């Protein structure tokens with residue numbers, strides 16, 4: 324029998340009620356109180372449900388619902404609430420905490436906070452402090468001048484011919500010297516692999532390090548001018564006092580660029596292969612496109628160790644559409660955040676007081692009927708094509724790469740990288756997800772698959788490839 328219940332519900336008469344007598348409370352009284360509490364809970368839940376929102380409890384606010392959702396799929400849970408609430412809801416945390424925030428997936432609000440009123444919606448101190456240990460003052464976590472300086476420097480570099488050349492050739496080397504060899508070893512041994520894990524070991528960070536190592540080997544110590552990586556460039560810059568950047572700041576910069584470019588593309592590719600496994604007709608159309616492009620070749624390398632050229636990768640428009648269609652429901656960055664620095668009103672009428680935290684649910688946006696139509700839950704790359712040409716969407720509707728002045732700096736490179744890797748794998752292997760392998764997103768800043776992606780690879784023959792040639796898309 325639980326007497327704690329009686330104590331908390333009769334606090335006003337505590338002094339006139341000696342402790343020894345609590346034990347003697349008749350069972351029936353405890354039962355009555357339990358029933359009263361149960362009735363309160365039920366009535367409260369029913370009344371809250373009528374408002375379509377989440378139940379708000381005294382003291383703990385909406386926390387109980389959030390804790391329950393953490394045990395299932397939190398992203399799907401947020402998506403469903405946002406659908407019911409027409410795209411925006413206010414999350415009320417426990418009293419006396421600062422967990423309150425506005426969660427939105429309304430594309431008008433997204434354009435407002437990412438572009439129109441960009442200055443009023445920085446990342447803000449709350450999230451900056453929360454993520455400081457991981458991101459420090461790097462580009463992801465910075466605002467104002469610190470952000471602007473990194474953005475400008477990196478932007479010039481990312482768009483330079485030298486940098487593009489370097490990353491393209493490093494990617495080619497990485498895929499052909501490492502990735503395809505590793506995959507072939509698994510095929511030879513007929514073993515299953517965790518494709519997400521293999522892809523996570525690839526990517527941008529390795530490319531930069533490998534390129535830098537190669538440069539160091541090739542160049543003498545005083546010949547640093549030839550180097551073209553972000554670290555070298557930031558090392559040459561000065562702060563406001565004319566001093567070189569501290570090692571800590573340089574570490575933050577590197578860490579942020581590694582995080583930005585490393586896991587995002589690999590995770591996106593993992594979800595993409597999972598979707599192809601479930602949608603074989605899309606896979607056939609991608610192969611048809613690749614085979615046509617290869618057939619147009621007049622020179623060497625139609626078979627054997629075929630390496631896709633940059634111009635060929637650019638021509639893969641159906642593949643580009645399929646990758647975008649996969650990033651729509653499975654964006655590598657599932658939610659992002661801001662903090663408003665002055666009172667404001669969202670285009671949907673939501674009132675924001677200065678200091679309000681705003682979470683925008685990128686994951687939910689890709690799954691909303693109001694945004695993508697009735698077939699929003701279908702994997703249909705065709706929605707991105709007009710006359711077989713890829714048509715991009717507004718950055719405030721397709722928010723996987725963010726939008727406005729903080730649009731992803733690596734977007735073009737990420738597409739190139741993903742297309743190159745996907746085409747190189749698909750041309751050689753059929754990727755089959757192992758039966759009953761559980762696939763669910765992990766709760767993290769990047770949307771990893773919680774249990775990885777266990778697959779088997781089947782080598783494609785010339786004949787298999789040719790069969791796709793005439794498939795229309």
Ligand code: HEM
Nearest residue numbers: 462583584587588591655656723724725729731732733737
């Ligand atoms: C599928 C791949 C990728 C996706 C989905 C993606 C998505 C994003 C998103 C959502 C942001 C905004 C983050 C925020 O402000 O909180 C972002 C920013 C950024 N991304 Fe990407 N990204 C990808 C690949 C890359 C790659 C390969 C690079 C670099 C080579 C890169 C470099 C950056 C940088 C530097 C920023 C910071 C921009 C700023 O704050 O001004 N990204 N990306």
